[in-house]
Amino acid sequence: MKVIYILWLRQLKRYFRSKSRIIGALGQPLLFLFALGFGFGPVFEQAGEGNYLQFLVPGIIAMSILFTSMFNGIEIIWDRQFGFLKETLVAPVSRVNIMLGRTLGGATVAIFQGIIILAISILIGFRFVSPAGLPLALLFMFLIALLFTALGTAIASVLEDMHGFQLIMNFLVMPLFFLSGALFPIENLPAGVNALVQLNPLSYGVDGLRGSLIGLFQLGLLTNIAVLVSCGLVLVTIGAYLFSRIEV
């Protein structure tokens, strides 16, 4: 437990000491929030879908957590390149514990990032339906963060350097985000797109956040939790396996 804790703490210290990283990671989600939230708001309302900002904020929180989690998982490549990874790999501790410490640390950082987005959203007019939904929203933030940090860890464990990073952003992270229902309602989508949305674990995270913050569940609370927990467990297991096989 001590090893998991110290590596979790390391991730947090690195996050809070890097102001540019905190601000940089907010840039893209805030751009989406302001540009889309205020840009498409009137159109959304005219179509009779209600307040777009209310609809959009949970999706942007999920986006922020997705990006930060994947980035934290992929940070292993930096540690491999700049040497710190070796220090942990030669230590007489289970690599599963090392991976768990890193993953939980990365997930916690991603949750902080999600909370900052939520706080900014409240400042610009977002209102959650009930304070009772906040703990549930935090649970969904945690599940999304854990799942995608583990995915980032699994990918980074097999990548040698940063050359594959852009590939992952363009062909995995962005499609995951755009096909999650974060920006648009998922009912009435064409069958093919709908199938992709249903296969995307982030859709269940977005729906969970939307349900807990504005009371609008489209996929069902229990379904959301079940899918996120099972995908999270599978990815943590795969991540731990691949991490344990790293050679430098």
Place this chain on the structure above:
Amino acid sequence: MIAVNSTGGAMIEAKNLTKQYGKIKAVNNISFAVRHGEIFAFLGPNGAGKTTTIKMLTTLSKPTSGTMTLNGFDPVRNQAAARNSFGIVFQDPSLDEELTAYENMVLHGVLYNIPKPVQSQRIEMLLQLMQLWERKNDQVKKYSGGMKRRLEIARGLLHLPQILFLDEPTLGLDPQTRNLLWKHIRELNQKEGITVFLTTHIMEEAERVADTVAVIDHGEIIDRGSPRELAKRTGASSLEEAFLSLTGKTIRDEGPETFRQMAGQFLRRKRLK
């Protein structure tokens, strides 16, 4: 719990160890043994296979073929016990530069399960020794290159391992710090019986501290013995001369410079076998 060598034999043993990357044999069928309490210098030009050998011994990389033991444990099959037996100062930086020096030390202490009171005591002693105590709360990224190196060394010594791997530990250090470091390593070796496996390009260092030297070139061990034996065999007056005589004077990644040297190396390898 510290794993203990039950065999009473060599602390480090490699038999026919080979590491191949594609068609390139970085380490080619090497065998050697390091006795308990010995300071063993593993010397070779750049790219000779020193770091690859250390990576295999320290569980960072698996050999293509061959066997090895570390304190009686197989680093491939019994990684946890093998890892419990050694400490390492890497050739490349391996600190977390966002953390402070003290935090880096504490992290290492937790990874090696050092009890907290012992940990604090040893951290202070080692940071004092490396003259970093005053700057212990500075982030490592604010340190100079030499200070980072000193911190790497302090960290490698924190858990008093039975075997200490030092991969070019004095790279970038001034003569004063080098002197201090080797004095401390000698003390550890004599008082605690720590076995030391080191690589260095500074031949006087190896000559000064090593009991046994093995010279590796192009992935193969081409000679071994005490520094004096090596010098005597090659007709040299110092280890550096002996080293140059064994490995040639061309910059590495090239072949031996003359036919005479090639023939000399062939004969020496024959004799070793």
